[in-house]
Amino acid sequence: MNLAELLSQQARHRPQAIALLDLTRGRLRQVRFAQLDEWGRRGASLLAREGLQAGDVILIFHPLGVELYAALAAVLRMGLVAMFVDPAQGTEHIARCCQLLPPKALLATPKAHLLRLTTPALRRIPVKFATGLGAPGAIPWRRWRSCAPSSWMAPCSPDTPALVTFTSGTTGQPKATVRTHGILLQQHLALERTLGLTPDDRVLTTLPLFVLSHLAAGASTLLPRVNLRSPGRVDGPGLVAQMERHRVTCLEGSPTLVDGVVRACEAQGRILPGLTRVFSGGAPVFPQLMARVQAVAPQATVTAVYGATEAEPIAAIHYHELDEDDIHQMQAGAGLLAGRPVPEICVRILPDRWGTPWGSLSPAEFEELTLPPGVPGEIVVSGRYVLTGYLHGQGDAETKIRVGETIWHRTGDAGYLDHEGRLWLLGRCAARVADARGVLYPLSVEAPAQAFPQVRRAALVAHAGQRLLALELDGPPTPTLLQQIHAQVGRDRIDKIWVLPRLPVDRRHNAKIDYGELRQLLIANQKTAAPS
Template sequence: MNVLTRLLEHAATTPDRVAIIDRDGRQISYAGLAREGARFAALLHSQGVRRGDTVLVLVPMSIELYATLAGVFALGAVVMVLDPSAGLAHLERCCALRSPQALIGVPLAHLLSLAVPSLRRVALRVCAKGWWPGAVPWGRGSGSVELGEEVNTDAPALLTFTSGTSGTPKAALRTHGLLLAQLAALETLLAPEEGDVDLATLAIVALANLATGVTTVIPDASLRRPASLNARPVLEQIARHGVTRTAASPALLERLADVASKQRLSLPGLKRIYSGGGPVFPRVLHKLARVAPNARLIGVYGSTEAEPIAHIAFQDLSASDLEAVRGGQGLLVGPPVEAIDLRIMPNRAGELLEFADLESFEAVTLGAGKIGEIVVSGPHVLPGYLGGVGDGETKFRVNGRVWHRTGDAGHLDAQGRLWLAGRAGARILDARGELYPFSTECAALEVPGVRRCALLGHRGGRVLCVGWEKGRADKKETEALLERLAWAHVDRIVTVKSLPMDARHNAKVDLGRLRKLLTQDKLHGAADGGISVWKKTPP
């Protein structure tokens, strides 16, 4: 089965329904998208692309992107996606893992390839949304290829890469069967309704929309820095196109909420808001509830290898749940989705796991209330990486069934709901006992005025780096925060104007960069009640 099957069904049954509204207002119907996909497939076929070939696609979310995906999938070729914001070295390492036979990109992507040797060696180049010397224009050709050609479910479809922050990136190769399973899990989560219009900030969600007949609106903004994007055009799109739901990173949604609140705008037409790609803190959900009063707010937990894993609606959080967050229980992310099996294992971060049989596996899994590493299995969980690189540390088998180690720590409560405690490898073990920094950070973020924070073990002490809403806090506010976190035995609070964030979602503190800055010893005033101020703003 091809991932285009559902798209073609909608093209046949509701040909005139709008499939995509682009950022510039252009629209294309389901039938029109199917025609463009067939035309582009013919273009690629005429240039020598065949089943199994790898096609690198560097096209931003747009009508052209999804017509491109339709054309590549129609030929049984593999779509390869890279994140240019990860840097040139990352692009080179990814292409070393899998060399593409074709590059489809906007002019900026072709310019970028001049600095990446592996990209310069790609023989076939197609230029989308513009012109580039020596590249085949995306719009060339008028023939077509039959879409929906039968493809085995175990045939490769989509190749993406982990960030590779600890070294070589891992290549996640999804088959058509795995991609269909993921789209099915997303469909259950998103629960599409007749007439839904979705503001899609995530490419995989837009693909799920096309599989379920939902109209997709592409945001009129650069999504590379969601925490600082120009929100006004996006808010106007939501109102103009009657957007009923959206799925986005917490940083992007918080930005929309902040600007809407400042400009006294309301978004009454939004019925559902999904947030994922980073921790979804109650503070962000409170902001969204004020500007989108009719929306059901859902926090989603997942990863590249397993998306989604769990979810919970803000409206289902009780006062006692929020108090538990403030008391250091971690972040509640809800019950696991139906399509996934989840267990909590003793935290053995950095060690390989092996089990002789199901009985020995179940014997070591932890019960309710006990923190350990989260492991998952299911039809939409990636069973392994390309070439097996990284499988030893992240996968293990039980009676032939693959389980994925998320690398996250957490626990299940008596209701079967999952609470996150942070990265398993970030656990602090010192003379005062065990502490998961993320649980402390969740509690700190419930304190008024704290915008971002990160706790690190540093030179034998526990250091909490804090970014305040107004840039900095006075001594009284900082001492009050220290007192409130007495249970975590925080030694020092460091006020930082701007914490370094991850490049992809702007939702997670870049702990590697932060630790490096701490190691550079740019602190002063440490003798003043455990309160310090950073000399320089992190780059």
């Protein structure tokens, strides 16, 4: 099935229902399902008129907004492959991605078209479209308005490519993740069951790919006015005002973005009674944040979702499912409870050999390697929407395991399954500290530290032959506080605590610790940081 068919079904069954509420330009723009489907049909006609055919790759540089999803509706309907590259990674990264998968067309904002001046790979793209006011040498995308709506939809098999995104490539050649129509459909079904959205819901989200699933489910999606390139600096009060004004029932976002909303409510003494669901993921979601969310949204089901680019979702847990023993175990260093794996995903724990390829294994060998409950190791997953490989096999040897006819994906995360079948996370395998005392995983000390309300972020790192816990605090680092934290995480496990003004985080969510940058920061700040 072509994924665009799900949007057309919503247009036929609920033509006047609101599909998108777009505040990204500072004013409200509402688009109904029938309108969005028609715009996609007209856009498909324009793409066909300019010579594009099913299977062609179109590189898209466009921010979150109505125009992006109208264009995606056209691209999917035509059977084209939408290719997304982060321009913030620089012109060399763009060039490497275009070499790995040469685009036939470019669809971009006028500002993004300026990259053509410094990027020969973009100038070589045969067909160029420009949104907004247009750009020299580019076809105005607004011409779709004068095109007749296309009645044709490209037939797609489950293996037909639909979307391509790239890793950062900071350690070498970027890897291209290819999501087929079949993978997107299975992912939508899993998200639909996990999130439980209905046509009565209005979702505020900052997760662009999730919007496709929401449109397929018939839920209205609010695209907020927020700087997605810096979710850690979100205007919390402004976001809360948008949620209240437009009667949002469901909030989705990274832990950092959700924290910004909660902080705004706490500072103003506000409650969000209209929220019925809050979902957070993309980085560790600690129970302390979930408790604070529950306090400002008392009617909401608060859920932490665990997943990866190659497999989303993997597991989920509701705040009300956590009992006192779970909280105690997390504070005692057992890791972070991610919940039960979703039914569509198989999870196994293998010995931690991150950095060393497994190659192919027989089913018997794989079962023999699988670790029993309670034993930590490397988390591997398989399932209908788990990406089984990267484009041209780039990166497959390091991250995939072939077991008979099944491909297992190595998440790069460490963890274990408990005797109830629940998944516990221990952090990134590459961030573990291995020394004469043994192996120490990040979340076994970061989770206990995050139990203190003064701790904004915590990170385990090896530095100068010692195990250090780096902290970013709300407020001054009093000796009493640092001693309490050190006692909680275990003085026999951590040598020192260092307090830094800010811990480095990932660009996408501003929530995951960048351990490599942290090590460099510790070297630069070791004379000024405050050790315990």
